[in-house]
Amino acid sequence: MRAEFPDFRLGSVLATSFTGTLSERHGDAVERIPVPHRLVDWLAVYGLDVDSCTTAQLDLARELRESIHAAATAAALQDALPASAVRVINARSAQGRAVAILTPEGERRWRLGSDSGSDGGVAFCVEDALGVIAADAISVITGERDGRLALCASPTCRAAFFDTSRSRTRRWCDMNTCGNREKKARFQANRRKGPGPAE
Numbered sequence: 001m002r003a004e005f006p007d008f009r010l011g012s013v014l015a016t017s018f019t020g021t022l023s024e025r026h027g028d029a030v031e032r033i034p035v036p037h038r039l040v041d042w043l044a045v046y047g048l049d050v051d052s053c054t055t056a057q058l059d060l061a062r063e064l065r066e067s068i069h070a071a072a073t074a075a076a077l078q079d080a081l082p083a084s085a086v087r088v089i090n091a092r093s094a095q096g097r098a099v100a101i102l103t104p105e106g107e108r109r110w111r112l113g114s115d116s117g118s119d120g121g122v123a124f125c126v127e128d129a130l131g132v133i134a135a136d137a138i139s140v141i142t143g144e145r146d147g148r149l150a151l152c153a154s155p156t157c158r159a160a161f162f163d164t165s166r167s168r169t170r171r172w173c174d175m176n177t178c179g180n181r182e183k184k185a186r187f188q189a190n191r192r193k194g195p196g197p198a199e
């Protein structure tokens with residue numbers, strides 16, 4: 001029987017969705033890629049299909065994830081980027097061999113540089129996928145994309161997220177989780193106060 005693993009929280013921005021695979025960093029942390037095959041599952045959701053993943057590759061992935069989290073948090077706070085995080089992001093970016101391919105349907109696919117294009121091409125490995133994620137993080141952190149890095153308002157979360165709302169006033173990493181919980185907490189706090197004097 002397959003063990004149950006925590007669900008993924010999927011966002012539209014690759015790099016910050018990746019950092020979201022560890023959530024509630026300031027509360028009861030939830031590791032959403034606890035075993036190598038869950039990283040394989042997560043990558044597949046974003047079109048980065050890999051054949052296999054070792055525990056060493058999972059460690060590499062988590063190191064990159066925490067580096068992106070540290071750098072994105074610093075960028076959101078307009079602090080200096082931590083040198084060690086920058087080093088890891090650059091190392092993973094340099095190691096990846098993925099090539100962006102434009103399909104006739106106008107979509108982007110990722111392919112290995114050495115793949116001649118036939119179906120039996122060389123498989124993507126975890127390092128190639130991490131290279132794509134690292135490059136995405138660089139584009140977000142440098143501010144070359146339309147949006148703003150911000151930190152989730154939930155005190156147990158504080159995830160870095162990429163706000164692409166028109167007003168740039170999004171407060172939570174995810175409306176369905178952190179946003180909803182905050183709303184519920186406020187509602188219950190109001191109820192506990194009971195019916196106060198008529199206003």
Ligand SMILES: [Zn+2]
Pocket residue numbers: 152153154157158159172173174178
């Ligand atoms: Zn959050």
